[in-house]
Amino acid sequence: MAVENEARSRLRGARSGSLLLGPAFVAAIAYVDPGNVASNVSAGAQFGYLLVWVIVAANVMAGLVQYLSAKLGVVTGLSLPEAVRERSSRTTRLGYWVQAELVAMATDLAEVVGGAIALNLLFDLPLLVGGVITGVVSMGLLLVQDRRGQRPFERVIIGLLAVIAIGFVTSVVVEPPSPAAAAAGLIPRFEGAESVMLAAAMLGATVMPHAVYLHSGLVRDRHGRNEPGPFRQRLLKITRVDVCLAMLVAGTVNMSMLLLAATTLQGRDDVDTIEGAHHAIGQTLGPVVALLFALGLLASGLASTSVGAYAGAMIMDGLLRRRIPIVVRRLVTLIPAIAILAVGIDPTRALIVSQVVLSFGIPFALVPLVRFTSDRALMGADINHRVTTGLAWLTAAVIIALNVALIYLTVTG
Numbered sequence: 001m002a003v004e005n006e007a008r009s010r011l012r013g014a015r016s017g018s019l020l021l022g023p024a025f026v027a028a029i030a031y032v033d034p035g036n037v038a039s040n041v042s043a044g045a046q047f048g049y050l051l052v053w054v055i056v057a058a059n060v061m062a063g064l065v066q067y068l069s070a071k072l073g074v075v076t077g078l079s080l081p082e083a084v085r086e087r088s089s090r091t092t093r094l095g096y097w098v099q100a101e102l103v104a105m106a107t108d109l110a111e112v113v114g115g116a117i118a119l120n121l122l123f124d125l126p127l128l129v130g131g132v133i134t135g136v137v138s139m140g141l142l143l144v145q146d147r148r149g150q151r152p153f154e155r156v157i158i159g160l161l162a163v164i165a166i167g168f169v170t171s172v173v174v175e176p177p178s179p180a181a182a183a184a185g186l187i188p189r190f191e192g193a194e195s196v197m198l199a200a201a202m203l204g205a206t207v208m209p210h211a212v213y214l215h216s217g218l219v220r221d222r223h224g225r226n227e228p229g230p231f232r233q234r235l236l237k238i239t240r241v242d243v244c245l246a247m248l249v250a251g252t253v254n255m256s257m258l259l260l261a262a263t264t265l266q267g268r269d270d271v272d273t274i275e276g277a278h279h280a281i282g283q284t285l286g287p288v289v290a291l292l293f294a295l296g297l298l299a300s301g302l303a304s305t306s307v308g309a310y311a312g313a314m315i316m317d318g319l320l321r322r323r324i325p326i327v328v329r330r331l332v333t334l335i336p337a338i339a340i341l342a343v344g345i346d347p348t349r350a351l352i353v354s355q356v357v358l359s360f361g362i363p364f365a366l367v368p369l370v371r372f373t374s375d376r377a378l379m380g381a382d383i384n385h386r387v388t389t390g391l392a393w394l395t396a397a398v399i400i401a402l403n404v405a406l407i408y409l410t411v412t413g
Contacts, residue, residue: 022154023218024239024246025161026307027066030211031059031250032164033304034114035358037297038274038351039201040254044261045271047195049177052185054199055258058206059251061395065207065366067243068373068384068392069215074235075382076372077225079217080365081318083372096364097319103209103361104312105336110354111138111308112337113347114274115301121278121294131341134301135334139327141306146326150221153310160303161249167296168253171260171281171289182259193409200406207399209361210311212369217314228381236382260293273348309333359403366396 043051072080081100085093115134116127125133145153190196219239226232261277264284270276274297282290309330317323340350370392376383384392 022151022158022242023070023215023222024066024242025249026154026157026218027069027211027215028246028250029157029161029300029303029307030208030214031062031206031247032161032168032253032300033111033208034117034274034297034301035110035351035354036202036206036254037114037257037300038348039198040257041261041265041274041277042272043195043198043202044258044263045265045268045277046198047191048262048266049181049185049259050189050191050195051199051202052182052255052258053188054202055251055255056186057188058203059247059254061203061399062207062250063243063247064388064392064395065212065369066215066247067240068369068388069212070219070239070243071236071382072369072373072379073216073219074223074226074232074239075379077220079220079314079318080213080369080372081217081315083216083378084368085319085321093319097316099361099364100209100213100315100319101312103358104308104315105333106354106357106361107208107210107308107311108305108333109337109340110351110358111301111305112334113301113341113350113354114297115305116341117274117347118294118298118301121275122291122298127347128338128341131338134305135330135338137302138306138309139330141302142309142326142330145310150218157303157307160299163299164296164303165249165253167292167294167299168256168260170292171264171285172256174285174289175260175263177259177263181262185262197406197409200402200409203399203402207362207366208358209365210308210315212365213315213318214307214311217311217318232382273346274351275348356407359406362403363396363400366399370396 040055043054069080072078072083076083078086084096088096112131112134113127115138116125116130119125119130119133120127141153141156144156190199223235226235260281261271265271265277265280268280271280278290278293281293309326312333313323313326313329316329341347370384370389372378373392374384374389
């Protein structure tokens with residue numbers, strides 16, 4: 001009777017929409033991180049509205065991948081790393097974990113550097129000091145999750161996502177783009193090798209490995225394993241809505257970044273870095289818009305580095321069944337980013353290189369995800385439809401191919 005009452009209570013919660021928002025919005029932080037800022041602003045500044053179609057395509061692909069990740073968690077009660085662990089040897093698990101940890105460090109590099117740049121823009125702090133502050137604040141956000149649970153952490157991250165959205169969307173409201181030019185950008189095309197490289201950076205590096213791993217675990221922690229029946233079907237529908245809304249927000253923010261650059265920065269010679277773009281925005285749109293841009297970048301760095309570290313802990317726990325204190329983990333993954341800032345490497349260049357490193361981890365996340373959600377023995381009646389499986393494999397192939405292109409163009413460029 002108690003089990004039946006609990007099931008009824010959970011079903012009522014699903015019907016009321018109380019389970020609607022949360023996990024997908026945390027995962028969506030990966031799509032509005034400082035790496036996205038660098039690539040989207042560069043694309044708009046160099047090519048105007050040419051690559052608008054890339055933002056749309058990237059959002060559609062990311063939405064499908066994130067739904068499959070969440071679906072795996074809802075149906076099986078397993079995170080993607082746990083599913084990999086159950087179906088691989090010890091040696092394979094260890095190798096898989098090593099690459100995942102390298103991806104986590106590359107993720108942290110981009111996020112901490114982005115936060116450091118934002119603090120430099122806002123308060124003229126040295127990049128090294130800004131990186132340390134970003135790491136400390138993100139550690140505080142992780143302690144919220146560790147001590148208060150997932151839902152308070154989700155609320156904080158969603159709040160930061162709102163700050164990011166306001167910071168970047170405001171510029172489009174202040175200086176609206178040309179509707180005709182933006183619509184023309186929906187037609188897929190390129191203008192030379194540089195536009196191909198930027199498209200690869202925007203599209204091929206959009207689906208971050210840690211977000212794919214994390215979403216399945218977030219849903220697992222929120223909902224647990226769900227037996228076949230009305231509740232699970234309702235929960236899957238809510239999950240689709242959750243993903244669609246989260247990706248709509250992320251897509252709007254990314255589109256705003258590109259339109260901002262296309263409208264106000266195209267043709268300028270001093271916007272090849274985030275600092276240069278911020279200065280140009282201040283000159284063109286005024287100090288208030290430039291301030292909001294910097295605040296959005298700061299919120300992006302703080303939220304995304306916290307989510308990245310959370311994902312790293314989930315990956316280690318899922319693959320190795322090992323847990324280390326979240327503070328210790330935060331310090332370990334923070335070291336490479338702080339070292340790069342201390343050496344004085346160009347921060348915008350560091351952001352770009354981090355995206356290349358991240359691209360190596362894409363196949364390790366996408367291939368098992370599609371394979372698992374297409375496995376009837378694992379998913380039962382909720383196995384992917386054949387069309388979904390076909391689209392998922394096509395998406396994985398395109399993203400992997402573009403990441404290979406990104407690596408090649410970066411190395412040979």
